[in-house]
Amino acid sequence: MKKRSFLIVSGMLVIAFVLSIALGAVTIPLGSALRILLGKLPWFEFSGIWPEYFETILWEIRLPHTILVALTGAALAGSGAAFQGLFRNPLADPYLIGVASGAGLGAIAIMSFSQADKYLIPVGAFLGALGTIYAVYTLAKVGRMVPLTTLILAGVAIGSFTAALTSFLMLVSDQMILQAMSFLLGGSTVAGWEPLKIAFPYLLIGMTLLVFSGHSLNVLQFGEEQAQQLGLDVEKIKVFIIVAASLTTAAAVSFSGVIGFVGLVVPHVIRMIWGGNYKRLIPLSILGGGFTLLISDLAARIVMAPRSLPVGIVTALVGAPFFLWILRRAKREVFW
Amino acid sequence: MSAKNQGTTVLDIRSLSAAYGEVTALNKVSLSVKRGEILGLIGPNGAGKSTLIRVLSGILKAKTGEVLLNNLNITSYTPSQRARVLAVVPQARQLGGAFSVEQAVLLGRTVYLGFLGKPSKLDLEKTYWAMEQTAVTHLSGRKLAEISGGEQQRVLLARALAQDTPVMLLDEPTNHLDLRYQVNLLSLLKSLVKKQNLTVLMAMHDLNQVSGTADRVALLVDGCLHSIGKPEDVLTPENINQTYQTEVESFNHPRTGKHYIFPMM
Numbered sequence: 001m002k003k004r005s006f007l008i009v010s011g012m013l014v015i016a017f018v019l020s021i022a023l024g025a026v027t028i029p030l031g032s033a034l035r036i037l038l039g040k041l042p043w044f045e046f047s048g049i050w051p052e053y054f055e056t057i058l059w060e061i062r063l064p065h066t067i068l069v070a071l072t073g074a075a076l077a078g079s080g081a082a083f084q085g086l087f088r089n090p091l092a093d094p095y096l097i098g099v100a101s102g103a104g105l106g107a108i109a110i111m112s113f114s115q116a117d118k119y120l121i122p123v124g125a126f127l128g129a130l131g132t133i134y135a136v137y138t139l140a141k142v143g144r145m146v147p148l149t150t151l152i153l154a155g156v157a158i159g160s161f162t163a164a165l166t167s168f169l170m171l172v173s174d175q176m177i178l179q180a181m182s183f184l185l186g187g188s189t190v191a192g193w194e195p196l197k198i199a200f201p202y203l204l205i206g207m208t209l210l211v212f213s214g215h216s217l218n219v220l221q222f223g224e225e226q227a228q229q230l231g232l233d234v235e236k237i238k239v240f241i242i243v244a245a246s247l248t249t250a251a252a253v254s255f256s257g258v259i260g261f262v263g264l265v266v267p268h269v270i271r272m273i274w275g276g277n278y279k280r281l282i283p284l285s286i287l288g289g290g291f292t293l294l295i296s297d298l299a300a301r302i303v304m305a306p307r308s309l310p311v312g313i314v315t316a317l318v319g320a321p322f323f324l325w326i327l328r329r330a331k332r333e334v335f336w
Numbered sequence: 337m338s339a340k341n342q343g344t345t346v347l348d349i350r351s352l353s354a355a356y357g358e359v360t361a362l363n364k365v366s367l368s369v370k371r372g373e374i375l376g377l378i379g380p381n382g383a384g385k386s387t388l389i390r391v392l393s394g395i396l397k398a399k400t401g402e403v404l405l406n407n408l409n410i411t412s413y414t415p416s417q418r419a420r421v422l423a424v425v426p427q428a429r430q431l432g433g434a435f436s437v438e439q440a441v442l443l444g445r446t447v448y449l450g451f452l453g454k455p456s457k458l459d460l461e462k463t464y465w466a467m468e469q470t471a472v473t474h475l476s477g478r479k480l481a482e483i484s485g486g487e488q489q490r491v492l493l494a495r496a497l498a499q500d501t502p503v504m505l506l507d508e509p510t511n512h513l514d515l516r517y518q519v520n521l522l523s524l525l526k527s528l529v530k531k532q533n534l535t536v537l538m539a540m541h542d543l544n545q546v547s548g549t550a551d552r553v554a555l556l557v558d559g560c561l562h563s564i565g566k567p568e569d570v571l572t573p574e575n576i577n578q579t580y581q582t583e584v585e586s587f588n589h590p591r592t593g594k595h596y597i598f599p600m601m
Contacts, residue, residue: 215453218439219446221432229393229426230499231419231447276434279453 005274009287013070016294020066021058024301028054028062037063064193068255069297069311070290071196071203073262075252076100077289078210079245080263081270081282085217086241090326091152093264094249098159100260102132103246103253105162105169112173118194122202125250132158133242195255206248207286213241214279221276259293259312261319266292268326344371345404346503346535347392352401354384354391361387363559364401369537371502374529376550376567377539380580383556385539386427389505392537393424405503416447423496425506428488433481437491440480441467444498459498466497469524471517485512493521497528506538510545518542522549543597547571555579568595 022033032050036058076094083092083099094100106128110121139154216237219227228234252259267285274280293311296318300309347369354362362384369375377385390396392403394410403410405421413421423444432440442449444466445459455463467473470490475483480491489512496504506525510518522545528534540546546553547567555562555570557579563570568588576584576597583600 212451215449215451218435218453219443221435222440222443223429223431225390225395226424226426226431228395228415229419229424230443230495231416233415271434277439 005280005284006287009270009284009291013287013291013294016291016298017066017070020069020294020298021062023298024057024062026054026057028058033058060192064196066294068196068199069293071200072252072256072259073266073289073291073293073296074286075203075207075248075289076259076263077266077292078207078282078286079248079252080289081267081278081285082210082213082217082241082245082248083263084267085220085278085281086238086245087151088221088223089151090268091264091323093261094245095258095260095263096152096159096323097155098132098136098157098162099129099155099246099249100253100258100263101159101162101166103129103250104258105166106131106250107254108166108169112169119198122199122251122254125254126202126247128162129246129250129253130243132162133246137242199251199255202247202251202254206244206251209240209244210248210282211286213237213244214277214282217241217278217282221278257310257312259315261315261323262289262293262296264326265319265322268322345369346371346406347537348404348407349388349392350402350404352388352391352403353399354387354396355399356387361559362391365556365559365561366401367554367561367564369535371535372529372533373552374525374536374538374550376546376553377537377556378541378543378546378553378570379556379562382558384559385556386507387559388556389424389507389537389539392505393422394418419447419499419501421501422503422505423499423501425492425496425504425509427507428485428492428512431480433479435480436477437472437480437483438463438467438476440491441472441494441498444495444500462498462500466494469497470494471520486514486517489513490517490521502533503535504537506536508539508541510540510542518545525549543571543576547595547597571595571597573597 018030018033021037022028022030028036028050032054036050036055040059079099080093083094083097084090086092087097094103103125106124106126107121109128110124136151136154136158139158140150142150216232219230219232220234220237222230224234227237249263266289267281270281270284270288274284293315296314297311300311300314303309345368349365349367352362352365353360365384365388367375377388379385387396391398392405392410394413394415397411405413405418410418435443442455442459442463445455445462448459449455464473467476470493472487472490472494475487475491480488483491489509493506493509496506509521513521525534525536525538526549529536538546538550540550550567552565553567553570554564555575562579563575568586571586573584573586576582584597585600586595586597588595
């Protein structure tokens with residue numbers, strides 16, 4: 001049962017990955033795509049029976065793009081699951097509680113200094129995310145509780161505020177408006193391997209920390225008071241999880257932009273199918289998030305090919321109705 | 337536990353005051369609980385029973401005064417150190433509904449599970465033993481949200497038993513339980529106290545259950561300690577009449593000699 005869930009979601013992720021590499025404005029037959037990629041490994045050799053630009057498209061554009069998209073989806077869904085567990089709130093998601101917008105502001109702020117080092121972008125995003133989560137949490141807290149309504153309201157307010165600041169920064173540094181516009185709509189801004197190289201360490205660390213926090217999140221589901229009585233150092237654990245989830249969100253936002261609803265929808269679906277045990281929910285959300293964003297990105301690239309839409313449009317078109325559906329379901333159901 | 341430890345003070349509460357913001361909830365309460373003893377905590381709603389349990393378990397900070405647990409100030413324990421000595425059975429509330437009964441009871445082992453939450457053989461043994469004790473083994477795969485309030489209360493007790501601590505605090509543990517499980521729970525507690533020399537502090541509403549279970553009774557009123565002592569000395573018609581504003585009569589059971597209180601209706 002436990003292994004099967006991982007097999008299913010991993011299998012879906014692999015299929016989406018292969019499709020994402022093969023399909024797009026130019027379709028590369030699956031066989032050729034696999035041969036080209038395997039040919040890059042030292043112990044394989046295939047003769048080229050395909051046009052040479054296939055290799056360029058595949059190696060310089062599709063593969064890094066696909067990996068980045070998969071990691072971004074994984075990061076957003078993983079941190080979404082962690083935020084939901086931490087706030088014990090089914091609607092917490094990096095986008096809805098404003099963390100993603102905060103990270104976006106931090107990233108744009110770094111970008112708007114044109115001489116700034118690209119390697120500083122994730123750092124800016126991380127600081128933006130941490131600042132936002134602190135503000136939202138403080139505003140949303142009523143006594144010892146963080147009620148659903150105030151959390152979302154504070155998240156939307158702070159999110160709009162940071163988004164406005166982001167727009168302002170974009171307007172004053174006009175040479176990058178287009179780039180930043182697509183960034184805000186959730187579209188990868190830079191192609192090639194470089195963004196992946198910069199963001200990868202943050203993503204890896206952040207997601208590893210999230211996977212490790214599964215057990216603590218389980219204990220926290222009984223409320224902070226009981227968790228403390230059971231021996232969890234609640235204040236430390238909260239900081240740990242917030243830092244891990246913010247780091248993960250920030251790294252994802254740094255090069256993929258602000259993408260909504262993946263962090264909300266994916267953990268929900270996983271929870272409905274395989275239950276609310278965070279030791280499983282976090283890694284499954286990470287895998288499922290990669291799958292979901294790859295499929296959304298694929299749709300964004302081929303629906304109006306050769307033009308491609310920002311992937312954020314696709315996730316919002318699917319995710320927003322889902323959000324409303326959860327919101328309408330007044331009764332807390334068994335799986336939450 | 338050797339016999340000479342019997343009667344040492346485990347919990348020493350010294351002139352303890354606590355407040356929620358400006359509202360005083362406990363006012364200079366002093367009392368102690370000894371090893372191998374069940375202390376019943378009674379008092380009208382809002383008397384400060386739950387607040388005392390929250391201070392003792394390190395959730396709420398004392399405003400003035402102090403609490404010593406095994407001669408060490410309660411605030412000097414880390415949550416993990418404290419959870420190895422002291423377990424809490426909170427009032428049943430709808431929390432963690434997505435977890436199965438077995439998962440919930442296993443969380444009593446939190447401090448032994450480590451960061452990844454992987455249970456050892458001992459952890460599982462204690463978990464199954466605790467579930468057996470409170471008769472929830474047959475529910476082990478059911479989700480907490482799907483079982484009744486009384487069953488949840490027994491799961492919370494099992495979780496505290498799995499924690500395997502020498503001190504146990506219980507906040508109205510017989511709430512939601514039907515008569516059979518009320519009796520089961522109280523006799524289980526008594527036998528554990530006898531066998532393992534546990535130290536128990538238990539907030540209760542039912543005065544006769546307190547009288548039948550506790551070695552001593554502390555009566556709290558408006559955050560102050562009104563009286564403390566043997567059940568028959570504290571649960572007098574005068575005390576109850578004065579603190580609960582209810583007419584009662586008391587008499588001793590003809591066979592067991594236990595002290596009972598009856599409201600005049």
